Amino acid sequence: MVNIVNVEFVSFEQCLFTFDNYKFAVAQITQNRKKPLHVNLHQNTFEETRLPWVWSKDGESHLFEIVGGNNYEYTYEPIHMTF
Numbered sequence: 538m539v540n541i542v543n544v545e546f547v548s549f550e551q552c553l554f555t556f557d558n559y560k561f562a563v564a565q566i567t568q569n570r571k572k573p574l575h576v577n578l579h580q581n582t583f584e585e586t587r588l589p590w591v592w593s594k595d596g597e598s599h600l601f602e603i604v605g606g607n608n609y610e611y612t613y614e615p616i617h618m619t620f
């Protein structure tokens with residue numbers, strides 16, 4: 538398991554999720570963080586309906602930000618995450 542406390546950017550682009558209505562637990566995500574975590578969400582869908590993936594935030598913090606849906610070019614291999 539990777540500890541994301543030092544990760545500053547996570548991007549979910551064109552992902553196919555097997556669950557919908559995901560809620561980011563902001564208090565838990567920002568616990569022990571010193572730098573903000575920026576999360577990019579771009580063209581993600583719910584597997585069952587192929588409709589856009591629905592998400593929300595459970596709270597607010599200056600240490601957690603959803604950034605506008607961008608398509609980034611990477612210089613490293615993407616990781617596979619299992620929820």
